[in-house]
Amino acid sequence: MSEMLSPHSDKVQEVSLEELRAKVGTGMEILDEEEHMLLSMGPQHPSTHGVLRLLLELDGETVVNVAPDIGFLHTGIEKTMESKTFTKALVMTDRMDYLSPMSNNLGYILAVEKLLGVEATPRAQAIRVILTELTRIASHLVWLGTSALDLAAMTLFLYCFREREFIFDIFEMCSGQRMMVSYFRPGGLWRDVPEEFEPAVRQFLDFFPGRIADYEALLKKNPIFLKRTKDIGVVSAEEAVDWGLTGPSLRGSGVNLDFRKAEPYSGYEQYDFDVPLGTDGDIYSRYRCRVEEFWQSMRIIEQALDKLPGGPVNIDNRKIVPPPRSELGRSMEAVIHHFKLWTEGFDAPEGYVYQRVESPRGEFGCYLRGNGGPKPARVHFRTPSYANLASLPNMARGGFVADLVAVIGSIDVVLGDIDR
């Protein structure tokens, strides 16, 4: 027992600054170690939207510097995908940005299809667009609920999750899963949407405008919300582009960059929609952009539903898409294709592609290299949250600690997307 009592137990352990820096693991430059306070915020903090740890240097209540410390959720998805076939690797894309699984699916699947040199059927493309836009609405709903919750607006959180649940019901109807859908497959979809799909989406389009009006009534002219968001976390257009900010966070600064318009994919060029732009680059502008995107997404969904093409959802290439169940009983070739696809997968040619899609958070890029075999030689994801996080110190410097919480909410980080 006496051994366990340290002789120096009453002495405060001296830690040198070098040791402290190594410990905090962010490499942040500390400006004034005498006067300023170092504060570790997170990783278990309700308003960091996951396991984000921030090291703050504070002068009183003013943030002098911020450095993000990430990696708590790192699961090695890029490495794991190298040992899976192209189809089996798909399920891991859902788990990166768990708030917008369909966008991740789409980015990865379009990269695979580009590498293979095939294009999905018009029907599959339209269904992909509808579901991706529903994902955008669902993801923005979580953003709206949680970032308002950070600013102490509790009610909105419950409203937003109620509407999100309706979208999840639609996802479950199509894919059997609420969140981890894995619905888009190379060459098309897992299967066609059920009959109830269209009425359900139309019902959503009917009631959702009223719900947006409810949210706006709670926030748009709310003096507390305006005080907490106007002229706070400002980032200029040049700075935002320089720091690689994309998505609604960039458009809040007035830069017109939306890859649905700039590099249309999956038939986005057929739909008529606007890109909402902000002017001030503050939290309020980013909030406006995302709320306007609700309307634009609904416009796209409506147009896509109105002219939803018929026909098959999968391409007619049995080397990529497995045969339908009905053929397995009477065609030997179908059995062979089925067996080959589920045991070995399909071969992709040598070469590399990079496919961008506009995820709810910004540019989601998938770099994919094939080596002639059935497994990807390298998969790399350019995830929007990871790049957007680099702008956080710029936005937060000089503000209050309480504003930092609002800034984190306004760039809409998802830690699964950052750490992968």
Next chain:
Amino acid sequence: MDRDQFLIEQINEAVPDAIEEVLEFRGERTLVIAQDHIKKVCQLLKSDKSLNFDLLSDISADDLLPDFPRFAVNYHLYSIPNSQRIRLRVFVEDPDDGPPTMGDIWSIATWLEMEVWDLMGVRFSGNNSLRRLFLPEDWQGHPLRKDYPLGYEEVQFSFNWEEISARKPSPKE
């Protein structure tokens, strides 16, 4: 593709011998750039008003084992005013002596290079903030390399449970 031709001419004029190869695959242009010239090329692409590649989308690295040079670093650039994209590919012979950092051209580059170094181990000269980002500070090796051991779980049955448990690496306390 006209704009790409214009771009290639501009680079050839400003930095001769920089472009080693021009590749096209699935409608995407790749310029293979010599490692010594990549900085000058990037400076030109960013600062030239007619090219104006203002957004650095992504930096990713490839491990091409068993080929030599073993590593390749890809820069995915995008020009917002011109809606133009290009990929620059640099082959890196020695990962400890990688391409120069682009942090003074695009601020985001410092952040993207940190990820590449952590997971692939390509060191960008001039980037002073390279450190373990995703992995613990005492981590050995760079997991995205092809020669990184994967470490499979041995299957245990009732008859050899004890035997395998004994040699199984256990988590640190």
